[in-house]
Amino acid sequence: MFLSMIERTRFGALVCLILVLGGCALNDRRIDPVDYARAYPESLDRVTTLDVQVIRRPQSIELTNATARAFGPSTLWLNAAFSRPIDGLAVGETLTIPLGEFRNEFSERFRAGGFFATVDPTKLVLAELETDDGALYGLIVVENVLE
Numbered sequence: 457m458f459l460s461m462i463e464r465t466r467f468g469a470l471v472c473l474i475l476v477l478g479g480c481a482l483n484d485r486r487i488d489p490v491d492y493a494r495a496y497p498e499s500l501d502r503v504t505t506l507d508v509q510v511i512r513r514p515q516s517i518e519l520t521n522a523t524a525r526a527f528g529p530s531t532l533w534l535n536a537a538f539s540r541p542i543d544g545l546a547v548g549e550t551l552t553i554p555l556g557e558f559r560n561e562f563s564e565r566f567r568a569g570g571f572f573a574t575v576d577p578t579k580l581v582l583a584e585l586e587t588d589d590g591a592l593y594g595l596i597v598v599e600n601v602l603e
């Protein structure tokens with residue numbers, strides 16, 4: 457009939473755990489609109505592939521500019537769907553950008569994964585840099601470190 461004090465404590469802890477995990481799952485699907493969300497620019501000229509190496513880490517990407525050219529304000533594209541503006545990329549510079557900041561045209565986040573993720577992480581297969589001069593440069597995806 458009545459739960460003992462220990463059983464009530466366990467029951468309360470279980471309810472709290474379920475609420476926390478449920479909240480994390482909902483947070484993973486939350487869509488926060490951003491002003492830079494837009495469709496992939498299919499019409500841009502694909503110029504060449506740059507010696508900019510991209511590594512997908514569990515929650516971020518790391519890119520290093522190994523070219524002799526600096527880039528001003530640009531947009532970084534992942535998998536021809538998710539974008540994020542960057543202020544620029546200097547010669548020899550390495551940027552680390554959280555994957556959750558990349559959004560598609562509907563403001564949905566790139567699925568980075570993680571311990572509480574409810575869906576599998578998205579593998580990075582294509583990275584490109586859109587510059588102000590209307591060109592789209594391919595980047596070299598070196599590695600996907602998902603764990």
